[in-house]
Amino acid sequence: MGIEGVGARVARKEDKRFITGAGRYVDDMVVPGMKHAAFVRSPHAHAQIKKIDVKKAQGMPGVIGVLTGKELKADGIGNLICGWMIHSKDGSPMKMGAWSPLAFDRVRYVGDAVVIVVAETKGQARDAAEAVEITYKELKAVVDASKAMDKGAPQIHPEADNNLIFDWDIGNADDTAAAFGKAAHVVKMDIINNRLVPNAMEPRAALGHYDKAEDHYTCWTTSQNPHVARLVMSAFYNVAPENKLRVIAPDVGGGFGSKIYIYPEEIVCLWASKKTGVPVKWVADRTESFLTDAHGRDHHTHAEMAFDKDHRILGLKVETQANLGAYMSLFSSATPTYLYATLLSGQYNIPAIHANVKAIYTNTAPVDAYRGAGRPEATFVMERMMETAARQFGVSPAELRRKNFVTAFPHQTPVIMCYDAGDYAASLDAAMQASDYAGFAKRKAAAANKGLLRGIGMSCYIEACGIAPSAAVGSLGAGVGLWESAEVRVNAVGTIEVLTGSHSHGQGHETTFAQLVNERFGVPLDSVSIVHGDTDKVQMGMGTYGSRSGAVGMSAIVKALDKVEAKAKKIAAHLLEADEGDIIIENGALKVAGTDKNVPWFQMALAAYTAHNLPGGMEPGLKETAFYDPSNFTFPAGCYICEVEVDPETGVTEIVQFVAADDFGNIINPMIVEGQVHGGLAQGIGQALLEGAYYDNSGQLLTASYMDYTMPRAGDLPSFKVSTSNTPCPGNPLGIKGCGEAGAIGSPPAVINAITDAIGSNDLAMPASPSTVWAAIRATKH
Amino acid sequence: MSDVSLMVNGKRVSGAAEDRTLLVHFLRENLGLTGTHVGCDTSQCGACVVHVDGKAVKSCTMLAVQASGSTVLTIEGLANGADLHPVQAAFKEHHGLQCGFCTPGMIMTATDMISRHPEGLDEATVRAELDGNICRCTGYHNIVKAILAASTTMKGSKGKAKQAA
Numbered sequence: 001m002g003i004e005g006v007g008a009r010v011a012r013k014e015d016k017r018f019i020t021g022a023g024r025y026v027d028d029m030v031v032p033g034m035k036h037a038a039f040v041r042s043p044h045a046h047a048q049i050k051k052i053d054v055k056k057a058q059g060m061p062g063v064i065g066v067l068t069g070k071e072l073k074a075d076g077i078g079n080l081i082c083g084w085m086i087h088s089k090d091g092s093p094m095k096m097g098a099w100s101p102l103a104f105d106r107v108r109y110v111g112d113a114v115v116i117v118v119a120e121t122k123g124q125a126r127d128a129a130e131a132v133e134i135t136y137k138e139l140k141a142v143v144d145a146s147k148a149m150d151k152g153a154p155q156i157h158p159e160a161d162n163n164l165i166f167d168w169d170i171g172n173a174d175d176t177a178a179a180f181g182k183a184a185h186v187v188k189m190d191i192i193n194n195r196l197v198p199n200a201m202e203p204r205a206a207l208g209h210y211d212k213a214e215d216h217y218t219c220w221t222t223s224q225n226p227h228v229a230r231l232v233m234s235a236f237y238n239v240a241p242e243n244k245l246r247v248i249a250p251d252v253g254g255g256f257g258s259k260i261y262i263y264p265e266e267i268v269c270l271w272a273s274k275k276t277g278v279p280v281k282w283v284a285d286r287t288e289s290f291l292t293d294a295h296g297r298d299h300h301t302h303a304e305m306a307f308d309k310d311h312r313i314l315g316l317k318v319e320t321q322a323n324l325g326a327y328m329s330l331f332s333s334a335t336p337t338y339l340y341a342t343l344l345s346g347q348y349n350i351p352a353i354h355a356n357v358k359a360i361y362t363n364t365a366p367v368d369a370y371r372g373a374g375r376p377e378a379t380f381v382m383e384r385m386m387e388t389a390a391r392q393f394g395v396s397p398a399e400l401r402r403k404n405f406v407t408a409f410p411h412q413t414p415v416i417m418c419y420d421a422g423d424y425a426a427s428l429d430a431a432m433q434a435s436d437y438a439g440f441a442k443r444k445a446a447a448a449n450k451g452l453l454r455g456i457g458m459s460c461y462i463e464a465c466g467i468a469p470s471a472a473v474g475s476l477g478a479g480v481g482l483w484e485s486a487e488v489r490v491n492a493v494g495t496i497e498v499l500t501g502s503h504s505h506g507q508g509h510e511t512t513f514a515q516l517v518n519e520r521f522g523v524p525l526d527s528v529s530i531v532h533g534d535t536d537k538v539q540m541g542m543g544t545y546g547s548r549s550g551a552v553g554m555s556a557i558v559k560a561l562d563k564v565e566a567k568a569k570k571i572a573a574h575l576l577e578a579d580e581g582d583i584i585i586e587n588g589a590l591k592v593a594g595t596d597k598n599v600p601w602f603q604m605a606l607a608a609y610t611a612h613n614l615p616g617g618m619e620p621g622l623k624e625t626a627f628y629d630p631s632n633f634t635f636p637a638g639c640y641i642c643e644v645e646v647d648p649e650t651g652v653t654e655i656v657q658f659v660a661a662d663d664f665g666n667i668i669n670p671m672i673v674e675g676q677v678h679g680g681l682a683q684g685i686g687q688a689l690l691e692g693a694y695y696d697n698s699g700q701l702l703t704a705s706y707m708d709y710t711m712p713r714a715g716d717l718p719s720f721k722v723s724t725s726n727t728p729c730p731g732n733p734l735g736i737k738g739c740g741e742a743g744a745i746g747s748p749p750a751v752i753n754a755i756t757d758a759i760g761s762n763d764l765a766m767p768a769s770p771s772t773v774w775a776a777i778r779a780t781k782h
Numbered sequence: 783m784s785d786v787s788l789m790v791n792g793k794r795v796s797g798a799a800e801d802r803t804l805l806v807h808f809l810r811e812n813l814g815l816t817g818t819h820v821g822c823d824t825s826q827c828g829a830c831v832v833h834v835d836g837k838a839v840k841s842c843t844m845l846a847v848q849a850s851g852s853t854v855l856t857i858e859g860l861a862n863g864a865d866l867h868p869v870q871a872a873f874k875e876h877h878g879l880q881c882g883f884c885t886p887g888m889i890m891t892a893t894d895m896i897s898r899h900p901e902g903l904d905e906a907t908v909r910a911e912l913d914g915n916i917c918r919c920t921g922y923h924n925i926v927k928a929i930l931a932a933s934t935t936m937k938g939s940k941g942k943a944k945q946a947a
Binding site for chain 1: 800802810814815816817818819820821822823824826827829856857858860861866870873874875877879880881882883884885886889905908909910912913915916917918919920921922923924925926927
């Protein structure tokens with residue numbers, strides 16, 4: 001490892017612009033003639049649109065255009081789609097209801113976009129939006145998935161009887177029933193995974209610009225995957241053919257999944273730009289973000305786990321209701337199925353598993369993948385079950401887990417996944433040691449002397465990252481391939497540009513990806529530029545989500561670097577009159593091994609472009625492209641231990657220690673990996689203690705601002721003790737597993753296990769707010 | 783419309799703004815200083831923190847006309863030319879930022895916090911005083927570390943300056 005190479009704790013290249021206020025986010029973009037948009041949104045959760053009167057709004061100061069869904073439909077703009085087909089157990093396809101980017105006949109959730117107003121200023125657009133008169137006939141709404149299939153519940157889409165989108169099975173029901181037949185113990189639980197709002201700090205935004213002379217569109221958008229946005233807007237929404245549509249995702253202020261999807265606003269801004277003849281910018285305010293960003297989680301689950309007399313797991317039965325909201329968002333169907341139920345084996349040997357998932361429409365914001373996406377829900381089920389089982393059996397939670405760990409690899413689970421590598425006991429041991437698990441009793445006694453209830457809880461999570469390979473996900477219903485692309489351009493002076501289909505919105509790609517190049521060619525980081533987020537620059541890519549940029553994105557770069565290296569060595573061998581096989585790259589030069597003959601990197605690059613003296617038949621230039629399609633998912637895993645003190649008088653929980661021991665495979669930049677874990681832990685702890693999206697029965701979102709939705713703040717969290725003990729991933733050239741989601745996946749059960757341990761009651765819902773914890777403590781006393 | 787006249791980052795600036803224009807929008811839209819961000823509409827997130835007459839202020843809580851006549855420092859004016867301010871340098875060194883959106887507000891809050899605590903800071907104080915700034919990426923761990931480090935650096939450099947005098 002060099003000082004800037006693989007494994008080095010290099011400070012980030014991208015930081016300079018962010019710390020000096022020079023970042024360029026969509027809202028910072030200004031194009032000549034640009035005007036501003038405001039959307040008129042449904043105030044009702046479920047209603048028929050009887051009449052839309054835009055006359056008054058059209059006459060307001062500064063108004064350029066007031067456009068409706070009927071006009072959008074007349075222009076042939078298509079409905080939004082879900083890109084992953086799921087078939088129910090009876091073989092029928094999922095029931096996708098129509099989602100027009102602007103509603104024209106019916107609205108299905110509070111926030112559904114109905115009209116766009118374009119005006120000279122943002123203020124004028126908002127004033128005019130308030131003057132649009134829409135007559136609604138209100139309909140009965142349902143917000144709770146467990147009630148949406150009841151008789152008499154309102155029918156949300158004509159396509160989905162009883163609001164059931166699909167009724168899907170995985171695993172083997174007969175084997176599982178047989179396992180339960182042999183069981184000495186059965187543990188049963190009802191588990192709710194609370195609805196969350198992702199809350200990237202930068203609100204979503206879009207700037208659509210139609211160039212009449214070129215008949216060409218440009219869309220600046222807050223996207224995690226601009227190429228997918230272009231593909232979908234072109235192929236399904238009929239905005240423009242791909243060659244006439246450029247999508248740019250510049251600096252993006254966090255995503256966490258919520259910026260994967262293509263939303264109505266970017267489509268409508270592009271269309272409105274053509275209709276009005278001006279570039280149109282829209283920026284969500286925070287309440288619009290709460291109302292319309294895809295939410296996360298919202299599962300209701302009943303789970304049963306069968307054990308033999310020695311506490312070995314025999315089988316697992318899971319039934320889950322997943323609330324998908326009012327419309328099927330882009331990847332919404334994959335989250336509660338292939339990203340959830342396939343992880344229900346956890347870190348454990350479970351011979352038989354059967355899971356059933358029902359996806360259900362409600363009159364709430366669409367629900368889709370949010371940091372972890374299905375895997376936090378699976379981990380919460382598994383790790384609450386394991387903890388509960390240990391308490392029921394009166395055995396150590398650590399030893400019950402250890403007894404059931406998968407220890408031989410590869411390990412085929414009964415739910416599709418084949419784990420390739422791991423050492424779950426190593427993470428457990430590391431976490432127990434770092435947390436001084438053995439000394440807990442002493443600390444508990446000391447807390448009791450202060451009148452506080454101290455508890456400890458653990459969670460041993462596994463996740464699947466870098467979802468792949470394309471052929472396999474295609475056979476499971478994915479509408480896209482899940483590979484990644486890279487292009488490495490060596491310039492004539494030896495500096496390097498890497499063009500990647502991954503997109504950085506906080507992950508630090510401009511640094512870690514450059515470290516790969518430094519490691520390979522010895523070129524200083526300052527001479528390596530990472531180019532991403534622009535469909536005119538990067539040919540194609542699948543973007544960043546599911547912790548895929550390391551395992552898939554960087555693997556594509558490695559493939560392209562391999563090709564560059566091969567050609568560079570050929571050129572050097574020719575210049576040095578040596579055998580190609582004897583050329584090594586060291587300290588920024590190509591050398592003949594075992595001699596002092598060498599050609600500096602930049603001279604080799606120059607030779608590639610002057611082309612005065614290249615090997616016979618070789619094309620000039622030095623630029624290579626690669627597409628990488630992984631052979632399998634990767635399987636990061638780890639153990640988290642949380643220790644809390646609860647004040648029984650107030651129900652206030654303080655996290656006094658949080659330990660994370662992760663296995664991410666090989667690591668490029670430990671500083672960035674630790675940062676990813678910290679952030680994930682904060683979101684997971686937020687879910688466990690603070691966050692919850694609540695609708696009232698009429699479908700009004702009660703938590704639509706930071707006054708009502710509790711975001712974790714600095715004072716709510718401790719400093720974290722994080723470490724890694726890594727087993728390289730055998731499936732990709734770098735041995736990387738991915739680290740972006742682990743913290744959010746593994747932490748909620750550790751927190752809830754700790755609080756329930758402290759208060760002596762296992763019945764505790766998330767978020768474990770002071771009032772919830774206080775009520776749980778009272779309930780144990782009556 | 784009202785006339786607004788300010789000293790921003792050492793330069794006198796003026797312009798006309800609608801009476802309802804917030805200081806943050808005046809900075810971003812009239813002056814093109816887009817380093818100050820808008821992350822919410824309830825004055826909760828702190829992405830818009832700037833210094834007005836030497837104090838950290840959420841620039842979404844103030845009308846541009848209210849600020850008229852004041853001296854404003856934004857993130858763009860914090861560094862001394864090419865030399866980063868110690869708080870900026872500490873955020874980079876300690877990986878106190880990821881997506882960068884909350885960062886300008888965090889840094890402006892932190893510089894104010896450090897100057898109000900010349901005696902130095904501890905972790906509990908930093909966490910309590912960050913109450914008005916939300917970050918979704920970092921879990922605050924490295925932000926706290928960066929602020930503590932910057933506080934130590936700035937204390938040290940002040941001490942040295944005193945000794946030299």
